[in-house]
Amino acid sequence: MTMEAYEYEDGSISYPGHPRGPGGTEPVDTIDLSEYTGKVVTWTTSTATPPGVREPNTLAIVEFDVEGETVRALGQVTTDDVETGDEVEPVHVEELREPGAGIREPESQDWDGYRFQPV
Amino acid sequence: MERVAIIGASMTQFGQREGEWVLDLLAEAGLECLEDSGVDASDVDHLYVSNMASGEFEGQTGIPNALAHDIDAMPAYTQRVDQTSSSGGAGIYAAWQSVASGASDMTMLVGGEKMTHRTTGEATDVIASLTHPAEYKHGVTLPSFAGLTARHYLERFDAPRDSLAKVAVKNHKNGVDNPNAQFQKEIDEETALESPIVADPLRLYDFCPITDGSAALMLCPESVAEEYTDDYVVISGIDGATDTHVVHEREDPTVMGGVVESGRGAYEMSGYGPDDIDVAELHDMFTILEFLQMEGLGFAEQGEAWELVEDGYTERDTGELPINTSGGLKSKGHPLGASGVAQGVEIYEQLMGEAGPRQVDADVGLCCNVGGFGNCVITTIMEAAR
Numbered sequence: 001m002t003m004e005a006y007e008y009e010d011g012s013i014s015y016p017g018h019p020r021g022p023g024g025t026e027p028v029d030t031i032d033l034s035e036y037t038g039k040v041v042t043w044t045t046s047t048a049t050p051p052g053v054r055e056p057n058t059l060a061i062v063e064f065d066v067e068g069e070t071v072r073a074l075g076q077v078t079t080d081d082v083e084t085g086d087e088v089e090p091v092h093v094e095e096l097r098e099p100g101a102g103i104r105e106p107e108s109q110d111w112d113g114y115r116f117q118p119v
Numbered sequence: 120m121e122r123v124a125i126i127g128a129s130m131t132q133f134g135q136r137e138g139e140w141v142l143d144l145l146a147e148a149g150l151e152c153l154e155d156s157g158v159d160a161s162d163v164d165h166l167y168v169s170n171m172a173s174g175e176f177e178g179q180t181g182i183p184n185a186l187a188h189d190i191d192a193m194p195a196y197t198q199r200v201d202q203t204s205s206s207g208g209a210g211i212y213a214a215w216q217s218v219a220s221g222a223s224d225m226t227m228l229v230g231g232e233k234m235t236h237r238t239t240g241e242a243t244d245v246i247a248s249l250t251h252p253a254e255y256k257h258g259v260t261l262p263s264f265a266g267l268t269a270r271h272y273l274e275r276f277d278a279p280r281d282s283l284a285k286v287a288v289k290n291h292k293n294g295v296d297n298p299n300a301q302f303q304k305e306i307d308e309e310t311a312l313e314s315p316i317v318a319d320p321l322r323l324y325d326f327c328p329i330t331d332g333s334a335a336l337m338l339c340p341e342s343v344a345e346e347y348t349d350d351y352v353v354i355s356g357i358d359g360a361t362d363t364h365v366v367h368e369r370e371d372p373t374v375m376g377g378v379v380e381s382g383r384g385a386y387e388m389s390g391y392g393p394d395d396i397d398v399a400e401l402h403d404m405f406t407i408l409e410f411l412q413m414e415g416l417g418f419a420e421q422g423e424a425w426e427l428v429e430d431g432y433t434e435r436d437t438g439e440l441p442i443n444t445s446g447g448l449k450s451k452g453h454p455l456g457a458s459g460v461a462q463g464v465e466i467y468e469q470l471m472g473e474a475g476p477r478q479v480d481a482d483v484g485l486c487c488n489v490g491g492f493g494n495c496v497i498t499t500i501m502e503a504a505r
Contacts, residue, residue, distance in 0.1 A: 014365075014368055015253075015368075016251065016252075016253040016365065022368070041271065041372070042267045042268070042270045042271040042274075042372065043267065043270065044263050044266030044267045044270060044318045044319050044320075044321075045266075045316070045318070045319040046258070046260060046262065046263040046266065046317070046318045046319075047315070047316055047317055047318070048239060048240070048243060048260070048262060048317050048318070049240070049243075049258055049260070050240050050241070050243045050244035050247055050258065050260060051240050051241065051244055052258075053258030054258065057257075057258045057263070059257060059258075059259060059263055059267065060267075061267055061271075061367045061372070072367045072368065073367065074253075074254060074257065074259065074267075074365075074366070074367040075257050076257050076258070084270070084271075084274060096256045096257055096258070097256055097257070097258045102244045102247075102248075102255075103175060103241075103244050103245055103248050104248055104252075104255060108252070109252035109255070109256065110252075110256070111256050113253075113256055113257065
């Protein structure tokens with residue numbers, strides 16, 4: 001499993017990837033963010049969660065530094081004990097929420113992914 | 120190009136409309152708007168319906184045609200406008216385009232949503248379905264985006280938590296004088312600050328409720344407006360813009376690019392600037408959004424909107440720039456597709472001098488309708504015709 005970000009022709013990186021990057025250029029490579037640690041930019045603990053989602057659900061926006069280029073990702077946190085500025089690492093989870101419990105067609109996307117764990 | 124006028128407006132009671140469904144609500148607002156404007160249904164050339172998710176909420180699709188039949192507006196051209204929470208503003212833009220282009224001499228816009236028959240979790244999930252798969256699988260909701268952004272804003276700009284509560288207190292106070300508001304009840308800061316946490320650091324009173332309701336506007340060329348009335352409002356500027364679908368990919372989490380860009384376009388078209396606006400309806404789905412829109416629209420410098428709110432700058436009766444005289448989404452309620460239209464209804468009534476106890480002294484008004492978490496935004500500037 002990888003936490004796949006795209007690197008584009010102009011050197012910019014995005015997570016998730018898109019057919020065109022923030023500078024309008026095409027992707028040229030992928031980067032596995034699970035090999036990096038990042039810093040928590042902000043976080044929240046959501047108590048009103050939709051069907052099939054853990055409650056409470058602590059989420060964070062994390063910024064990674066990939067050889068001088070920054071890229072952010074949003075994801076669940078493994079604990080409710082997190083602070084802005086904490087260093088975290090992505091850890092793989094088989095099922096982030098229960099497929100089919102919510103409105104989205106279960107087959108339309110994958111449901112595994114990475115939670116952020118304080119280092 | 121001839122200016123586009125608004126000659127009538129209506130809005131249903133917002134709240135929990137038990138036993139009434141989206142078609143009932145749309146017909147109620149539509150018929151009231153026809154009556155308010157003095158327009159016969161058979162004279163409506165285009166009929167637009169702003170709605171985000173009647174299929175998902177209720178299993179009812181095809182609502183523009185259903186509405187045309189229910190109010191006997193056939194053979195009017197009909198179209199549904201969906202831009203999530205900004206469907207109403209996008210409907211104003213579509214209706215404006217239909218008239219400004221010459222395609223229609225009389226366009227009625229009706230926005231509406233039926234939501235309260237769903238549980239909070241189900242309704243939250245319907246709305247969260249607008250998110251990217253990479254966001255959705257983490258259980259991200261629109262309120263959680265608000266919590267993430269509010270924390271960043273408060274920490275970065277050293278803003279006190281109380282300043283967000285002041286937005287809720289102000290908008291609830293304004294809602295008391297709006298008979299169509301879902302909540303007509305004042306709250307104090309203590310109540311807001313001690314209410315249950317929904318998305319830390321935000322609490323229950325930082326969020327708008329789930330709402331049923333509908334609102335409508337009648338638009339036509341100014342030359343046609345003069346056949347119906349001496350008093351009307353014109354749309355002086357309007358523009359829409361998008362920002363990233365994936366919210367965390369924005370360069371600055373406290374800047375909503377869609378607000379900035381649509382505001383810039385609306386100001387440019389109207390010839391007005393932030394200092395010319397006398398009253399504004401901003402999309403306070405969450406209290407933090409009122410700060411971000413004030414800053415994106417140039418009413419405040421970045422990171423300083425909270426100071427203006429603390430100083431009373433946005434109060435209805437004493438402030439320099441009254442914001443959300445209607446009570447805002449916070450107290451009036453947020454029936455998704457209706458909300459942007461209802462913002463237009465409030466500004467129309469303010470400019471016509473018909474806002475009753477909510478009336479402020481205003482010649483030029485602005486509304487900003489936000490879809491997603493700033494993903495799509497429409498800014499509209501209106502002025503009294505005479």
